[in-house]
Amino acid sequence: MRVVPWCRCTWSRGSRVRAPSEELSERITQQALGTQHLMASVEGSLRRPVCRSASPRRARAQGLPTTGGACAFHVSDARTAGMINHMKTDKQDVANNRTSSEKGRILHWNFFIGGHLSASVPVRLVERTPEGQLVWMETGTPMWRTALPRGATHLRDIAPHERPAEGYPVVADRWPMGDALFYQPAGAAHSVLWLFGRRQKFRGWYVNLERRVHRGDDIDITDHELDINVAPDRTWCWKDEQSFAEKTGHPAYWTAEEAVAIRTEGDTVARLAEAGTFPFDGSWCDFRPPPAWTTPPRPPVPRHPLLSPSTVPTSPTSPASQQNL
Structure with a gap:
């Protein structure tokens, strides 16, 4: 035919x-x-x-x-x-896209040292996948910080037995550090920060060794003291090794066995930097927040100046962490 x-x-x-x-x-x-x-x-x-x-x-x-x-x-x-x-x-x-993984959603980054709250800063969700999430912290963001006694410069310098049992009060402040993009891999005991200076110039990476628990919009961080600085050329060095050793064995921090696991976690991330693999492969180094994003408002006064006991760290994509999202 x-x-x-x-x-x-x-x-x-x-x-x-x-x-x-x-x-x-x-x-x-x-x-x-x-x-x-x-x-x-x-x-x-x-x-x-x-x-x-x-x-x-x-x-x-x-x-x-x-x-x-x-x-x-x-x-x-x-x-x-x-x-x-x-x-x-x-x-x-549809226009507002009000979902738990909404880009731009405001979360609360709560930083604890030895079980006591040091800072609570609102951050914006950039991306969330089964592998983890990215959040953006803007310099000058309204926040809450611990009201330290006169003469003290940082909570980590105060011994746990010298702190009030109910925790220190908090005062309103603004995030004094530069802009940073946080990568929080699911199930990992660390986060990786892309650090930005003036005019959004990339200054390098910062590896924070930590224990992370997600409770709804709250991201509770237990700091492990030991960190890693990674330069733009991917050379790296340990940070706070001495204070990490001094805190090892204290009931408010970690045991000697846990210290080995913490340092092993850092070694693993350092190998990624040496190999130039994600998150040290050059991706996200030119990240710019959307122009529509405004500086997040100061969140409500933190309800828990002391870290709630929890034995299992959670990821942002686990069912337990999303039940309140």
């Missing part, structure tokens, strides 16, 4: 056979016009006043719908109004 291609042919009366694409285009146009006409008619009927007069003849003479009761529009109009409201609600929900 020979297939004859569609073509434009002129008949004797001036009519022509139209290609399927023309018919499809006209059909779509008619449907669109019909939809617009329907919506205009519906909205017009909703805006049209209803005559409450007892005389239907007078109402019809004025071209107005009538009602026999107190209702201001017909049942069909009410049903249509509900339809429109439902459509508008669906459109707004």
